[in-house]
């Protein structure tokens with residue numbers, strides 16, 4: 001069995017792991033190693049601040065080295081950059097870096113491919129290849145930021161994969177992203193977007209996770225939601241929204257963000273607006289409207305006039321409504337468009353037709 005990789009470990013666990021390996025001054029060495037890995041982007045043993053004895057003890061227990069190969073990079077007309085890194089086994093780790101005046105946001109992937117099969121999303125066609133490790137997630141952030149010459153200020157798990165499907169790895173990655181010896185991002189600038197795995201939302205709430213949790217709602221009409229997101233057949237809407245209410249209460253979140261991909265002829269008519277009014281009672285929510293990005297079918301992208309009209313009707317619900325421009329969408333980098341196409345890495349094996357086939361909660 002291969003040794004654990006140092007970058008996969010939560011930063012708070014490093015001092016204990018180093019002490020168990022017999023490293024003298026384990027707490028200080030662990031701090032220095034974490035800072036080198038996560039803030040100075042060290043990729044190899046020789047780049048870690050270790051004496052010969054400490055390095056020998058750690059090399060006997062841990063691996064260290066690059067987890068990702070050279071990325072394929074594309075730059076969109078609006079400056080958005082997409083990176084597709086090949087992992088050691090050839091799986092693709094895809095991230096999108098978006099700059100605006102206030103922030104540099106990295107859209108992170110949690111899995112290579114995805115098992116959930118949402119019908120509006122190009123990633124669904126890949127199926128699930130595998131979960132990413134915390135180290136792969138963190139290295140994709142470090143290397144994309146370094147390549148672009150920027151410090152990433154915000155991350156959102158909204159690239160390939162359902163983050164709560166890879167719960168432990170994503171939670172460990174978030175712990176390190178937030179840690180002052182890690183990339184040191186503010187907890188309010190770390191967001192996890194879920195398609196709605198109800199038991200895992202309850203677990204997230206019970207564990208009082210401090211990062212923002214977004215729900216991809218997309219419809220408050222059950223049959224429309226099932227059409228868009230097959231996982232809705234496993235986790236019906238009333239129980240899912242109850243879980244979000246619990247999350248709001250337990251984690252003391254003033255507003256929860258509900259993402260809503262707007263697709264004409266599917267979920268933008270008055271019936272869907274009325275369903276939102278009825279279903280969202282008791283939930284202080286911000287509606288985040290994302291005009292559907294064309295992936296070559298099976299739907300039609302809305303015009304801006306349609307989006308404006310929809311937003312105006314949503315504002316009658318009395319909750320804040322945002323409209324999100326998907327950066328890089330003209331160049332295949334927007335929400336729902338990620339397919340690792342730059343590397344042409346088709347997933348090998350592991351394709352799961354039943355979207356909930358490996359989901360056991």
Ligand code: SF4
Nearest residue numbers: 114117118121124161
């Ligand atoms: S929208 Fe998200 S959860 Fe749904 S298939 Fe795409 S990546 Fe997976």
